[in-house]
Amino acid sequence: MQGLSAAGFALALLSAAAGAHAAGASIDAPLDGLRGDAVRGRAIVADRTRGLCLPCHTGPFPEVRFQGDLAPDLAGTGSRWSEGQLRLRIVDGRRLDPTSIMPAYHRSDGLERVAPAVRGRPILDAQQVEDVVAFLVTLRDAPSISSTAPQGTR
Numbered sequence: 001m002q003g004l005s006a007a008g009f010a011l012a013l014l015s016a017a018a019g020a021h022a023a024g025a026s027i028d029a030p031l032d033g034l035r036g037d038a039v040r041g042r043a044i045v046a047d048r049t050r051g052l053c054l055p056c057h058t059g060p061f062p063e064v065r066f067q068g069d070l071a072p073d074l075a076g077t078g079s080r081w082s083e084g085q086l087r088l089r090i091v092d093g094r095r096l097d098p099t100s101i102m103p104a105y106h107r108s109d110g111l112e113r114v115a116p117a118v119r120g121r122p123i124l125d126a127q128q129v130e131d132v133v134a135f136l137v138t139l140r141d142a143p144s145i146s147s148t149a150p151q152g153t154r
């Protein structure tokens with residue numbers, strides 16, 4: 001009996017730790033309760049002056065020349081990741097991987113809250129983050145272009 005309850009206690013601890021980990025790997029609630037717009041999100045991602053995504057990523061953007069190959073193809077991201085995981089990835093991917101070269105687009109550290117007048121502005125505001133996330137969840141097809149792209153040319 002005692003052995004069992006000790007095991008149960010250990011299990012409870014383990015699942016609590018797993019829960020905390022899952023909570024840290026995604027941001028499930030929309031920022032500021034805002035609703036994203038996928039059309040605006042696509043424009044942000046494709047825009048070199050705002051999203052800056054495509055110098056690193058390729059994706060289903062036939063109109064954009066010179067897409068990067070430093071990062072995974074964005075095609076199919078909506079199948080690979082949940083909305084909450086995508087939101088965290090855009091807000092601050094370094095919480096997943098501190099060595100990532102991908103910028104934190106909307107970092108929310110304590111400084112942002114204490115000194116709003118002087119804080120560094122995030123690259124994307126909360127609405128723009130929600131727009132980008134709303135767009136990414138629509139990317140449900142697996143990459144097609146990159147898999148047929150010539151290899152060995154990098």
Ligand code: HEC
Pocket residue numbers: 045051052053054055056057070071072073074077080086089090093097099100101102103105132136
């Ligand atoms: C400086 C290069 C860079 C920029 C700019 C960048 N990313 Fe990334 N991104 C990466 C890298 C590298 C990864 C692979 C994981 C990692 O190393 O963090 C990644 C991973 C991702 C992933 C997960 C992809 C997957 O399927 O594993 C998504 C989604 C993503 N980025 C979206 C974006 C969006 C949207 C933008 C623009 C708002 C953007 N990224 C800008 C480099 C970049």
